[in-house]
Amino acid sequence: MSGYLLLLTSAFLAATILPFSSEVILFALLRNGGDPFWLVIAATVGNTAGAVVNWLLGIYLLHFRERRWFYFSQQQIEKAQRWFQRYGFWTLLLAWMPIGGDVLTLVAGIMRTPLWLFLLLVGTGKGLRYVSVVYLSGWWS
Secondary structure, three states, X not given: OHHHHHHXXXXXXXXXXXXXXXXXXXXXXXXXXXXXXXXXXXXXXXXXXXXXXHHHHHHHHHHHOOOOOOOOOHHHHHHHHHHHHHHOHHHHHHOOOOOOHHHHHHHHHHOOOOHHHHHHHHHHHHHHHHHHHHHHOOOOO
């Protein structure tokens, strides 16, 4: 059971702003006889929970925009908001992407996407990603 917890934790970290990859642990656990179904569940839950951290950061991020240390300019925030309004919440299905996925979840928080919708779309996209990874690696047939 500890391997599943390790995968869940690594998937959680991979979904936050920390640079981390859960696929290496997923492959190692598959090679050691882990059940593909439960590995996909653990990875999906962990990765989606990590995305919720980004969503929460997005919700509270704008409270600090007047601080000197605030990283984003007003123009960057407005550009991200316009982009999200233009392409819509369906883009959250792409939150699994290694480049830009974390930003999508952060912007979803800034735009106050309802948590239930966020969880549905992000969880679906991330789950399908892990199913694809396991299937394409030849461990699931």
